[in-house]
Amino acid sequence: MAEALLTLEDIFVQYGELPVLQVPSLEVHAGEVLAVIGPNGAGKSTLLRVMGLLEQPIRGRVIFQGQEATRENALNLRRRMASVFQEPLLLNASVYENAALGLRLRGLDRRTTEQRVRPWLERLGIVHLADRPARSLSGGEAQRTSLVRALALNPDLLLLDEPFSALDPPTREGLLLDLETILQETKITTVFVTHERSEASILGDSVAVLIGGRFRQVGPSVEVFTQPVNEEVARFVGVETKLSGVVETATAGLARVRFNGGEAEVVGDFRPGERVLLCLRPEDITLSLRETEGLRSSARNRLAGAVVKVTPWGSHFRVVVDCDGSRLVALITRPSFTDLGLAEAKPVVASFKATAVHVIRLR
């Protein structure tokens, strides 16, 4: 792969006695959108401040475009980046003045500034607000202004720290989709921090899972979401069904695992007696009624159980099924929900393909 745009080496940050960030190494490549996800207090914002040269780590090196950041060149390097935070943090001035601020700070004249700011105001749909005082904006409009302020700089690296988390759902979705298009078109290298895995999967080419100040998994978005390396990551990327069991029999490339309440076939090379954790995403589990069980032949694994709970889940229904003590969570569409006539205590069969199971070896 090409040389990294930004490299972190041996970064260590602690507040008081508490270590908040420990990154032996991390690379951000030009043109990529790296989504950093993790729970609150995982060190995500600290990571972004270190990358943005806004916070000096206790030790470690930040290398941006081949130059190691020092006290002397920090301003220079910082001016090739742009940060957007959770709060819009606008000055008490007009929308235009706020949007133009970064360029003015770099000493650009009024005309050039205007030529670069206007298109972005239009692109984010706030050009009609240009003369409005920033304090009179709604949350979404203010965050759009903050984004224009960053994008107008045409930064080599864009740092977004939970830019949507203070917005209401419709506003958030609108802005998220706009940003997705913008990042695809401009190819601006972006590090995007969020605790919403949906945002991470929409925007991120790569996903890094940060828990307790350490990266637990970094890789292509699909890989991290479907093949979490351990239970902690699995929980965070939305694997809701986790069955811990023991490998009973193993043949080449296929194994049979026994767990509390049933058995399942999984793909992979394992040894009998090995302890494993089976991970299933809710969308990979299908439900059927007992009578029609035989028709679903493509799914190798079937577990009989009873519905415990049904919750509307956006356009889907989230169904919790109890199979002799093992809990499975399935996400089913509205039509199949109606067809099956699901209700609490109703007996069902949960099925999933052997290939849909992601297996984590325990110790």
Added chain:
Amino acid sequence: MELILEGVFTAFRLIFSGDADVWAITWLSFTVSGAATLIALILGIPLGIMLAMTRFAGRGIAVALVNTGMGLPPVVVGLFISIMLWRSGPLGFLNLIYSPTAMVIAQVVIAFPIVAGLTMAAFQTLNPRLRLQLLGIGASKLQLLWLLCKEARLPLLAAVMAGFGGVISEVGSVLMVGGNIKGQTRVLTTATVLETSMGNFGTAIALGLILLTLSFAVNFALTRIQQREQIRWPRPS
């Protein structure tokens, strides 16, 4: 009642006849307090910013001292500066006692904590994350300070007004370190005290009116600057 009417009459006569003594006194009041306020701003704003934005050992004590200083009684300041500047005092060799410079020094001591304290309060009302955001879009340290001052301009102007208002109206310290010497260190407040004690109520009222007018004019000018942009704000939709 007759006394007051006569006083007001005298006041208008003195003001509009352009009495040289009265104008000299007014001018000295304005320059002494103006200079003191300016110096207090130069010292107090950086200190206030530092107290608001940085954390260091002893900061708590410094903040408490500044807050106490905001209510410093002028006579105590007068006493202290008098002792320092007294001919036989530690700074007596400077030969400053009973001079306008001594009065400026005393008023700086009074205004400085007011300016520092209100500046600190002004900067503490700013979102602490604003600083990171401004650095995050490429502000240098100096640009950051300038932008933060601009952002805190409304309460900062209040600090200027409070500082000037505090010293233009005080009498204790200027009387003690200036000595109320006619033509040299007599200012509006000390002259008013003197005229009143001599029973010259007309002159005293005239001086009082001028003091009020001066104070009003300065504050009015500052308020105009402070409130200028707020007036044209549209109603939030």
